Amino acid sequence: MKTYRSKIDWWLILIILGIFSYPIVEGIMTKQYGLSITMISILFFIFWMFSKIKYVIDGTILIVWWIKIDIHSIKRIYKTNNPMSSPALSLDRIAIVYNKYDEVLISPKLKKQFVDELLKINPSIVVEI
Structure with a gap:
């Protein structure tokens, strides 16, 4: 199980x-x-x-607060600055697209390590960062 904390913007x-x-x-x-x-x-x-606010990778499950995402269902990860309400304390965010139309915005402090860990489990994720 790996835990990643949210990046926090000082202006927030x-x-x-x-x-x-x-x-x-x-x-x-x-x-x-x-x-x-x-x-x-x-x-x-x-x-x-x-x-x-943290993001936990537990086996093949990504846990974002109460949302549990099967990492094998993740289709795409892309960079975004969308200010929409989400479990992210920074506007330096990534969007995780999973299932058919589901998406969650997060802001892991160690973004590259986080994405690399997801890619180890599901190498077919399209990454646009």
Whole structure:
């Protein structure tokens, strides 16, 4: 079993911190500590969820959060910057096309190693990176 973590864009962290910093500071300045505590709790929850985004290759199965993909059903892997919601914390993404019309966008930190590992299991994958 091999685990690959998601690449994280620094600007994404700044945007999230920027969004949550105003209500946190506002809550402290107006002595509405409940607001600050709530926002800090939500911020910790978001970063906890970020830490759980990973891609696991277990035998011939690729696990992306709750999605299990048979690696032999993967047809194509290509580079994309699609901002569509997905289990990826960076816009430096790859799309994995599997089955007939299914696709998932991910952003493994070690992209080349990840793709090479998939190719060891299924050498017929078309790679366009």
